[in-house]
Amino acid sequence: MPPEVEARGTGVNKNVYWVTDSVMGEWVELPDALPDTIVLAKQVKKIFTGDPEAKVITNPHFEGKEKDLLRAQIARISQLISIVPKGNFKLQEDSEREITEVPEEEKKVPTFDELKQLANWCHLAPNILDVFYHKINSVEEPLISSLSRQRKSHLDMTRP
Numbered sequence: 001m002p003p004e005v006e007a008r009g010t011g012v013n014k015n016v017y018w019v020t021d022s023v024m025g026e027w028v029e030l031p032d033a034l035p036d037t038i039v040l041a042k043q044v045k046k047i048f049t050g051d052p053e054a055k056v057i058t059n060p061h062f063e064g065k066e067k068d069l070l071r072a073q074i075a076r077i078s079q080l081i082s083i084v085p086k087g088n089f090k091l092q093e094d095s096e097r098e099i100t101e102v103p104e105e106e107k108k109v110p111t112f113d114e115l116k117q118l119a120n121w122c123h124l125a126p127n128i129l130d131v132f133y134h135k136i137n138s139v140e141e142p143l144i145s146s147l148s149r150q151r152k153s154h155l156d157m158t159r160p
Helices: 035-043 066-081 128-132 145-158
Strands: 083-085 089-091 099-101 121-123 133-136 139-142
Antiparallel strands (some): 083 121, 133 139
């Protein structure tokens, strides 16, 4: 696997997903999510056929099969939907991608009015953006600027 792909059990590949078109049918394990597939998944508009081995015919061109597109969409959705009250989780000091729960004595229970404000929430899942960075002359430059802004926002919200 290319070095920019997150290993199984970490980041976007933390979980393994299985699919079937019938509960009594054969279950198929989805492949690990790849950076280029996640980038393309944001641009692709496709109705799934239910056949994991089906070719994805779309514009922009998608190299993988339907199972690859489905796995990339699951990675995107999983990252976006996990939100928690701000201040109850923090980034691990040795990693900018791993998030841990703060000790019970440091937790702050927000009031109902505080929970109604969007600024008091943050994403629980680490952002998927580290895999989209490359180094040019030792300076990291984002390949996708909108994702870069998302990453900065996420890090600002999760730092103590």
